[in-house]
Structures are given as structure tokens and as C-alpha cells.
Amino acid sequence: MRIDIVSLFPEFVAQCAAFGVVGRAVERGLLSVHGFNPRDYAEGNYRRVDDRPFGGGPGMVMLIDPLRASLRAAREAAPGPARVVYMSPQGAPLTQAKVRELAGRERLILLCGRYEGIDERLIRAEVDEEISIGDYVLSGGELAAAVIVDAVARLREGVLGDAESAVQDSFEDGLLDCPHYTRPVEHDLGTVPEVLMSGNHAEIAKWRRMQSLGRTWQRRPDLLDEAALSKADRKLLEAYRAALEA
Numbered sequence: 001m002r003i004d005i006v007s008l009f010p011e012f013v014a015q016c017a018a019f020g021v022v023g024r025a026v027e028r029g030l031l032s033v034h035g036f037n038p039r040d041y042a043e044g045n046y047r048r049v050d051d052r053p054f055g056g057g058p059g060m061v062m063l064i065d066p067l068r069a070s071l072r073a074a075r076e077a078a079p080g081p082a083r084v085v086y087m088s089p090q091g092a093p094l095t096q097a098k099v100r101e102l103a104g105r106e107r108l109i110l111l112c113g114r115y116e117g118i119d120e121r122l123i124r125a126e127v128d129e130e131i132s133i134g135d136y137v138l139s140g141g142e143l144a145a146a147v148i149v150d151a152v153a154r155l156r157e158g159v160l161g162d163a164e165s166a167v168q169d170s171f172e173d174g175l176l177d178c179p180h181y182t183r184p185v186e187h188d189l190g191t192v193p194e195v196l197m198s199g200n201h202a203e204i205a206k207w208r209r210m211q212s213l214g215r216t217w218q219r220r221p222d223l224l225d226e227a228a229l230s231k232a233d234r235k236l237l238e239a240y241r242a243a244l245e246a
């Protein structure tokens with residue numbers, strides 16, 4: 001998978017692909033991340049990448065042509081179609097389902113804005129979709145792009161070993177993750193739930209599912225779409241609630 005980053009600070013995002021599982025995926029050639037800086041494509045001796053907004057108001061707006069030239073250079077840097085994603089608070093909320101969809105592509109181009117924004121004509125002509133990582137404003141789209149790189153990379157085949165499998169990920173099945181424990185069993189901070197040492201894998205799976213359901217119900221009822229729950233799930237959630245009242 002190739003991800004191109006169009007940004008005034010491309011090294012910022014490349015750094016985010018230099019560590020951990022994503023860094024290893026890059027080393028192993030499962031993923032490559034390349035930066036394209038609009039300033040390298042800006043005309044004139046000041047190499048302008050922004051200008052004042054029509055209609056007045058504070059701040060500056062990113063110019064069309066340096067961005068357009070950067071996007072063209074990114075497209076032409078490798079074969080195959082690329083999905084152009086603009087990171088912006090005006091975008092569709094990022095979900096794990098969207099991450100899975102993006103991870104299925106061979107090429108992404110992530111467009112990172114700065115200042116007050118990007119000339120709307122460039123967005124309309126070049127951007128396939130706008131994505132937001134949350135309802136807040138950052139000084140630039142680079143951190144949002146780094147989130148996409150990480151979330152997408154870990155879903156690519158071969159990136160996570162069995163030790164870190166994304167299969168049981170929270171949100172993979174639309175629920176929050178269950179609690180996790182490791183050694184020691186006895187600790188002044190408490191002990192480990194008996195069932196996890198029972199060796200009974202069916203019981204352990206049931207307990208983990210019940211914890212995921214219960215936590216989702218308690219912390220993120222908005223995610224808990226009753227309709228999506230199986231009969232067994234509803235029974236487990238009932239047991240979780242009953243245990244709370246006991």
C-alpha cells in the first residue's frame with residue numbers, strides 16, 4: 001500500500017510511520033509513505049502557498065495551484081488510481097468501518113490543510129472525500145493524516161503478528177474492548193478474574209463478550225444498536241446488568 005501525504009510539513013507525518021508496527025510494516029515493504037510539499041511546487045521567488053481570503057476576514061487561504069501541482073506529482077509518482085482524502089473538521093466522522101474501507105485500497109493521497117483552509121475550487125475538483133477524526137480543530141491536518149496512516153496500516157495483511165491481532169479489536173465488532181490482565185495474579189491493585197485462569201476457552205470467550213457488551217452499554221450506549229445484538233448477546237448483557245444490581 002502506498003500513502004502520499006500532501007502537506008507543508010510532510011516529514012511530520014512520515015515520522016508517524018517510523019515507529020512500532022507501522023514502522024516495521026514500512027521496513028518490510030508492506031507500506032510506503034511519501035511526502036509532497038506544496039511549497040516545492042509554488043511559483044515566484046517567495047514560493048507563495050497561501051494568500052488573503054476574498055471577502056476579507058482573518059488568516060490566509062491555501063492557493064489552488066501549488067496544491068494541484070503537488071497532487072499531480074503524487075498521482076504520477078506511482079501507477080494506479082489513488083483515493084484523495086482531505087482531512088477536515090467538515091469531513092465525515094472517521095469510523096473503524098471507514099478505516100477498513102480505506103485499508104482495502106492500494107493507494108491513498110492524504111491532503112493536509114493549514115491556515116484558514118483550502119480554496120474550495122481545489123477541494124471540489126480534486127478531493128474524493130473529506131474525513132474528520134473528531135469534532136475539534138487542529139492547527140493542521142497532519143495529525144489527522146497520521147491517525148489515518150496508523151489505523152489503516154495495522155489492518156493491512158501481515159502488519160500485525162498474531163500477538164497483536166486486530167481481529168479482537170474493540171470496534172472491530174462495533175463494541176468496546178473487554179478488560180485485559182497479565183501477571184502477577186496477586187497484586188496490591190487487586191487480583192485477576194478467576195475465569196481468565198480457568199483454561200476454559202468457551203467460558204473465557206463468553207466472559208470477554210459479556211464485558212464488551214456491558215462496557216459498551218455503560219459507556220457508549222450510542223454504539224449499542226440492540227437490533228445488531230444476537231439473542232446470546234442480549235442474554236449476556238442481561239447477566240452483566242444483573243451482576244451489577246446483585
Ligand SMILES: NC[C@H]1CCC[C@@H](CNc2ccc(C(N)=O)cn2)C1
Pocket residue numbers: 087088089112113114115116117118131132133134135136137138139140141144
Ligand atoms: N478552519 C480550520 C481548518 C482549515 C483547514 C485545515 C484544517 C486543519 N486542521 C484540522 C484538520 C482536520 C481536523 C479533524 N477534526 O479531522 C481538525 N483540524 C483546519
